[in-house]
């Protein structure tokens with residue numbers, strides 16, 4: 001699947017196009033801005049522009065260069081993301097392992113081109129720095145620009161952990177080979193090592209508008225972000241997508257739970273016990289939110305269909321039980337116990 005289109009940031013795009021047209025594009029750019037506003041996507045848009053054989057202005061999107069970048073398959077565009085520390089001891093094997101990990105991430109992204117944040121332990125370690133250096137020493141296979149996008153530059157190897165690898169990378173950033181562009185991304189410039197920061201031109205990306213966030217989620221997830229969702233996303237498409245994802249997972253979990261409750265007590269108890277396997281409290285509260293939404297939707301459906309008052313009232317009582325559980329979930333209550341109690345309550349309401 002090709003990458004989703006870059007949304008917004010029109011002023012910044014115009015500035016970059018102007019810089020490219022006048023041959024003044026800085027070769028090392030530190031792109032900063034809130035999480036989820038499209039920093040990597042903008043970097044890839046730049047790569048697309050440099051690879052595009054279409055007319056000046058926005059990249060055409062249809063030429064061979066554009067299509068290769070949009071498919072994350074351009075041989076001269078290297079998207080470097082933090083990866084797990086290699087297990088091998090020998091440096092060349094470490095390099096091969098990192099290259100393999102990167103390729104695995106790219107394969108995932110080609111299949112699902114709206115990615116989230118990398119694993120907390122993933123880094124640009126010594127082997128990654130050496131891989132960048134090695135790739136930068138090769139000539140461009142398409143004969144044009146080479147672009148190195150180093151995402152999450154805050155996770156770059158520090159000089160203390162490996163002076164040799166860090167220095168090689170610094171030298172590369174100080175004197176980038178001709179027709180090569182390095183784009184480093186980070187949320188805040190202050191997160192990036194001062195030695196790297198001082199060698200790059202800082203560019204700040206702003207937030208997306210609420211209209212852009214809403215449109216993007218509607219286009220890609222087919223859902224409408226409400227006012228509270230927009231407020232929570234704060235102009236970050238990434239945050240809105242993550243939130244939407246957790247909301248839809250919460251609803252799916254809620255339906256599974258309700259199914260268990262309606263099937264009888266034993267199944268509900270079993271479902272409640274399996275709750276223990278949920279590590280994040282956030283998932284649990286997302287499930288309770290999903291439960292409240294599903295029940296409220298069912299209640300509305302009952303009212304609309306003209307079903308008995310009693311049934312609709314029972315449904316609203318269920319929503320109340322969930323709301324109470326949601327309140328308890330904020331405190332230090334065992335989720336398993338809470339869910340078992342809720343299963344009993346919902347079962348009792350259903351049996352009335």
Ligand SMILES: [Zn+2]
Nearest residue numbers: 052060063066
């Ligand atoms: Zn093109």
